[in-house]
Amino acid sequence: MxxxxxxxxxxxxFFEHQNVAIEYRWADGHYDRLPALAADLVRRRxxxxxxxxxxxxxxxxxxxxxxxxxxxVVGGDPxxxxxxxxxxxxxxxxxxxxxxxxxxxxKRLELLRExxxxxxxxxxxxxxxxxxxxxxxxxxxxxxxxxxxxxxxxNAANESEIDSAFAKLMTERAGALLVGNDSLxxxxxxxxxxxxxxxxxxxxxxxxxxxxxxxxxxxxTGLNDAYRQVGNYVxxxxxxxxxADLPVQQTAKIELVxxxxxxxxxxxTIPPTLLARADEVIE
Amino acid sequence: MRRREFMAALAGVTAGWPLRASAEQAAVPVIGVLLxxxxx
Numbered sequence: 328m329x330x331x332x333x334x335x336x337x338x339x340x341f342f343e344h345q346n347v348a349i350e351y352r353w354a355d356g357h358y359d360r361l362p363a364l365a366a367d368l369v370r371r372r373x374x375x376x377x378x379x380x381x382x383x384x385x386x387x388x389x390x391x392x393x394x395x396x397x398x399x400v401v402g403g404d405p406x407x408x409x410x411x412x413x414x415x416x417x418x419x420x421x422x423x424x425x426x427x428x429x430x431x432x433x434k435r436l437e438l439l440r441e442x443x444x445x446x447x448x449x450x451x452x453x454x455x456x457x458x459x460x461x462x463x464x465x466x467x468x469x470x471x472x473x474x475x476x477x478x479x480x481x482n483a484a485n486e487s488e489i490d491s492a493f494a495k496l497m498t499e500r501a502g503a504l505l506v507g508n509d510s511l512x513x514x515x516x517x518x519x520x521x522x523x524x525x526x527x528x529x530x531x532x533x534x535x536x537x538x539x540x541x542x543x544x545x546x547x548t549g550l551n552d553a554y555r556q557v558g559n560y561v562x563x564x565x566x567x568x569x570x571a572d573l574p575v576q577q578t579a580k581i582e583l584v585x586x587x588x589x590x591x592x593x594x595x596t597i598p599p600t601l602l603a604r605a606d607e608v609i610e
Numbered sequence: 611m612r613r614r615e616f617m618a619a620l621a622g623v624t625a626g627w628p629l630r631a632s633a634e635q636a637a638v639p640v641i642g643v644l645l646x647x648x649x650x
Contacts, residue, residue: 332643336641346638347638347640347641348638348639348640348641349640349643350640350642350643351645352643352644353645353647353648355647356646356647356648358646361646364644365644368642368644371640371642374639374640376641376643376644377641377642377644378644379645379646380645380647383646384644384645384646385644388644510646510647513647514646514647514648561641565639565641
């Protein structure tokens, strides 16, 4: 994804190590480290800050500076979380791209039920430390209610809690799993994919990266487009554009990715109608 | 050149060094990237 960001930068004339320097700060999945990392970038007098992952990252950057331009990629609603005043006129020093991942929850649940119609209960995995957790739960409950599906929610905020959440969902006899949109889960995707395989749970993910790591299916926005777009935005800001004048963009490209090898291992037959809708099928 | 003039000229030159250095640094903007995940 950072490759896509640098590509976006190069499209507007900026090349790392030539006419722009990029300094990275990694929180390693710990939200509580973000404020100090953001403050460090402010001390380094960054010309702009790209804050990505999900909402906590740009919120930390926004708390650290009201003058340095901040450009985000988030899956949630940037207005609801106070990042911008409006999508068309962000105001202030913050703008970016939203992939509006949460709005796809109902479709993800519907697709998962198509794949695992025998699941009387579907488990939903959420990181309770995320500011988006409550919104995600509301979306999941509303989607489940609309189609008459029983769901159970399981919290996991670190590696060991992911392990114990899978153990619990097996004792609760959940027949499928919907993984909530969270950067911790992206970070731990190989663990989650391995656990889903070990416990033979059909799982729906929000990013293709889970499926390329061996997961069953994903339905969500291709993040490369979003990162290329913010690369463009950062370049425009370096050339003098004001974040307040750059509308928050919404990525429109949504992709369904299916892993047939994972399906075979789970003993699942992918309905042909669903396969026909897939943007990519991994053999 | 009198000693006082020489010292003034020298001060002007040396004072210019850090300014020139910071001007060069400023010519290459720094983008900070804040990520929730790890580099792996």
